[in-house]
Amino acid sequence: xxxxxxxxxxxxxxxxxxxxxxxxxxxxxxxxxxxxxxxxxxxxxxxxxxxxxxxxxxxxxxxxxxxxxxxxxxxxxxxxxxxxxxxxxxxxxxxxxxxxxxxxxxxxxxxxxxxxxxxxxxxxxxxxxxxxxxxxxxxxxxxxxxxxxxxxxxxxxxxxxxxxxxxxxxxxxxxxxxxxxxxxxxxxxxxxxxxxxxxxxxxxxxxxxxxxxxxxxxxxxxxxxxxxxxxxxxxxxxxxxxxxxxxxxxxxxxxxxxxxxxxxxxxxxxxxxxxxxxxxxxxxxxxxxxxxxxxxxxxxxxxxxxxxxxxxxxxxxxxxxxxxxxxxxxxxxxxxxxxxxxxxxxxxxxxxxxxxxxxx
Amino acid sequence: xxxxxxxxxxxxxxxxxxxxxxxxxxxxxxxxxxxxxxxxxxxxxxxxxxxxxxxxxxxxxxxxxxxxxxxx
Numbered sequence: 001x002x003x004x005x006x007x008x009x010x011x012x013x014x015x016x017x018x019x020x021x022x023x024x025x026x027x028x029x030x031x032x033x034x035x036x037x038x039x040x041x042x043x044x045x046x047x048x049x050x051x052x053x054x055x056x057x058x059x060x061x062x063x064x065x066x067x068x069x070x071x072x073x074x075x076x077x078x079x080x081x082x083x084x085x086x087x088x089x090x091x092x093x094x095x096x097x098x099x100x101x102x103x104x105x106x107x108x109x110x111x112x113x114x115x116x117x118x119x120x121x122x123x124x125x126x127x128x129x130x131x132x133x134x135x136x137x138x139x140x141x142x143x144x145x146x147x148x149x150x151x152x153x154x155x156x157x158x159x160x161x162x163x164x165x166x167x168x169x170x171x172x173x174x175x176x177x178x179x180x181x182x183x184x185x186x187x188x189x190x191x192x193x194x195x196x197x198x199x200x201x202x203x204x205x206x207x208x209x210x211x212x213x214x215x216x217x218x219x220x221x222x223x224x225x226x227x228x229x230x231x232x233x234x235x236x237x238x239x240x241x242x243x244x245x246x247x248x249x250x251x252x253x254x255x256x257x258x259x260x261x262x263x264x265x266x267x268x269x270x271x272x273x274x275x276x277x278x279x280x281x282x283x284x285x286x287x288x289x290x291x292x293x294x295x296x297x298x299x300x301x302x303x304x305x306x307x308x309x310x311x312x313x314x315x316x317x318x319x320x321x322x323x324x325x326x327x328x329x330x331x332x333x334x335x336x337x338x339x340x341x342x343x344x345x346x347x348x349x350x351x352x353x354x355x356x357x358x359x360x
Numbered sequence: 361x362x363x364x365x366x367x368x369x370x371x372x373x374x375x376x377x378x379x380x381x382x383x384x385x386x387x388x389x390x391x392x393x394x395x396x397x398x399x400x401x402x403x404x405x406x407x408x409x410x411x412x413x414x415x416x417x418x419x420x421x422x423x424x425x426x427x428x429x430x431x432x
Binding site: 224229260264268 | 399415
């Protein structure tokens with residue numbers, strides 16, 4: 001493990017937004033058998049989630065989160081020089097949804113802007129490269145927007161997909177300043193097909209999914225084995241390289257896929273219960289948004305001003321996994337809010353295509 | 361690991377008492393032998409034996425003895 005160690009990067013704000021639609025897992029008793037629902041809750045820990053109202057996309061949630069954060073920090077569009085949007089469900093195939101957010105947030109033109117297609121490791125991947133750009137002097141102040149709002153209609157044949165994922169939009173502000181951010185980022189492309197949404201894509205130009213949605217599939221056994229072995233291994237290498245241990249951190253913020261995986265990682269990394277913040281019971285698996293959302297949930301719970309020493313780990317599709325550590329002041333983390341807003345203009349774009357019909 | 365210890369691990373995964381199972385127990389007769397139990401067995405194999413076992417390999421097994429034979 002080579003790792004990275006920045007000394008000029010500060011996380012100076014986090015803002016998280018949920019949709020207003022809230023669904024309890026037990027609301028689906030009837031769609032699925034009660035005993036299956038109870039077993040699902042016991043194993044995954046997911047008791048409720050928030051879902052898009054049908055018109056809201058991940059970018060809508062991130063837009064509200066970013067506006068609120070900029071207002072809180074007294075910033076305008078003139079102050080931002082990088083805007084990165086990490087999602088699994090962009091508004092359009094082209095262009096990067098980040099450009100629509102660039103417009104909606106009124107960001108000035110000398111701004112590095114693009115989408116990044118990574119999933120559950122999104123927060124740690126984003127911190128790694130935006131931190132690097134700041135450390136290297138290319139960027140002074142960056143908005144890292146991470147969100148997902150995929151709609152998974154309940155499907156009888158797949159309880160997991162139907163009940164696992166929740167929607168959330170997050171905005172994290174990174175700035176040049178006296179602050180340490182350090183960690184390591186890993187990838188293993190041999191596992192590209194372990195978690196995958198193969199269509200629609202250029203490999204299969206003529207195929208549509210029978211259910212009409214660009215479903216993601218996951219080989220659960222392989223994902224599980226990858227997570228419970230590779231993530232703890234990286235923690236161990238991190239502790240060795242940076243000569244530290246869990247004792248040096250106030251909280252460990254893990255991606256939140258399900259309780260079974262969290263318990264396995266906690267056991268193997270020896271993370272005490274009181275240091276592992278679990279938030280999936282309230283929000284489900286929100287993909288790349290789980291860590292900033294978990295941080296906001298933690299700060300709300302703590303309800304006091306203090307500097308937290310955090311160690312975070314995102315892991316998932318790619319395969320991609322990382323451990324990143326930094327300090328964060330709780331007063332820079334805004335309370336979580338919910339919204340019903342969506343971007344009307346976003347629906348106008350399709351008119352440029354001529355006579356397009358919505359699919360049946 | 362002794363056979364008794366193996367049985368204890370398997371009983372825990374199946375959420376049963378160790379007295380309720382033996383080497384001849386047929387896994388498919390228990391509804392507790394589900395995808396979660398298989399993930400638990402994958403974790404056990406990694407933790408106790410340092411082996412990376414595929415879910416498909418485990419699903420192909422029929423009896424408690426088959427599981428015990430894998431635990432080496």
